[in-house]
Amino acid sequence: MKRYTLGKEQKLKSPEAISELFRGGHSLYKYPLKLKWSLTDNQEKTTPQSKFGVTVPKRRFKSAVKRNRIKRLIREAYRLNRPEYIPNDKLNCSIQLLFMYIADQEESLETITKSIQWHLQQLQTKSCNEE
């Protein structure tokens, strides 16, 4: 049975890693989300991990409540869909993901899940190709 968890370990925390993503990461786009992603070679000690972060720009949504709401929706969608596309067992190298919300309006959970599924599909193929 698959577990749909999303704990502290899977979060992308360090500012250095995020700035690296912005500098050298590949990017994908489908409304309403933009994805920045990168793969790093595995050191032998650590087990491969997928880490993930969310940003919602303050320009477009001034109130903190709306920003929080959108972040939670994205996180929920990612939590439910991740194990189908990128399960932990099949990972050979660790992935960093950063979802950016680009739309001007607040969208429903369905549209967000669709875009996340699309993004994750794209990622599946690409990671296979590299190896």
Added chain:
RNA sequence: AGUGAUAUUUAAUUCAUCGCUGCACCGUAUGGUGGAGAGGAAAGUCCGGACAACGUAGAGUAACAUGCCAUCUAACGGAUGGAUUCUGAGAAGUCAGAAAUAGAAAGUGCCACAGAGAUUAGACUUCCUUAAUCAUUGUUAUGAUUGAGGUAAAGGUGAAAACGUGAGGUAAGAGCUCACGACUUGAUUAGGUAACUUAUCAUGCAGGUAAACCUCAUGUGUUGAAAUGUCACGUAUAUCUCAGUAUCCUCGGAUAAAUCGCUACUCGUGAGAUCAAAUGUAUGUUUGGCUGAGAAGGGUAGACAGCUCGAAUUUACUCGGAAUGAGUGAAUCUAGAUAAAUGAUGAAUAAUCACUUAUGGUGAUAACAGAAUCCGGCUUAUGAAAUAUCAUACUUU
């Protein structure tokens, strides 16, 4: 009953599945169980504190803030009560509301439009005196025109024209003089903690504006948890377990000491805690601190402390004229994240609104808004509901 205004309170509830962050317990490679997890404004960051770091002889200047009085408070620019002035209502007693409410008699500036004149005030029309010229059935007079003065009483303008009424006075007039009244300042009397009020006496005649500059009084050291402290690339902080914290006397020293460093061991040498509280007499026991060893555990994307038990929350009684006030007793522990937890989905019930075949059904709506060191206020935002007061109360005539 309804409507409106003001104030206060609440900020729909329950269940199921999946998930997130601390805490406690169990297990020890992963995890499991239990219980906790956002507001009245968490917002604006506008005041006041706690706390921390740095600075600090004393005095002054500048800057900023405050500006009737008393009480409350840790403190305040906050609250409560009172005073004064103004506005509204009323026949009156009174009632309601508002006020950056020290100083305009230190000085400077400004006062649109209108108006002759807006501050060393002012002469347009009137009124009065006078000179020249002209006119007249008025001739020491009257009238007209022009010039030189006087006048602030009348007209008109304005938000505002240097006090009101009456008398004297004068060519005409004028606080020019007098009486009464209003007002300013000062002294005394009575009441009040005080602001202030009452009465008497003296004094004098002053436009408004200080949310214009300014003057006076009082207060303020600067920076904010991104403060600050401890430690660190073989070990910090915290947790658990074990051992030690002794003896003597002349009370300041001596001896001893778990253990540690210097090379693995020995010698040698050096270091080395040796305190506090409670209980109480078996010179002991318990708790904390300190010293040392070990275990577990986390860890460079730095860790930990600061960090959540506090001017705390709830409640009962007492004090007080009142307060978001004070005191006493009882009960309770109630978020602690750090690229940011507090969520998602489904169902049911209740509320409001709309439609309808009408005490039922269908559909829609559910505000403002998200902790970041912590408290006390202020300000602003807010769908809906509930409660209280007033509009519309009372007394006298």
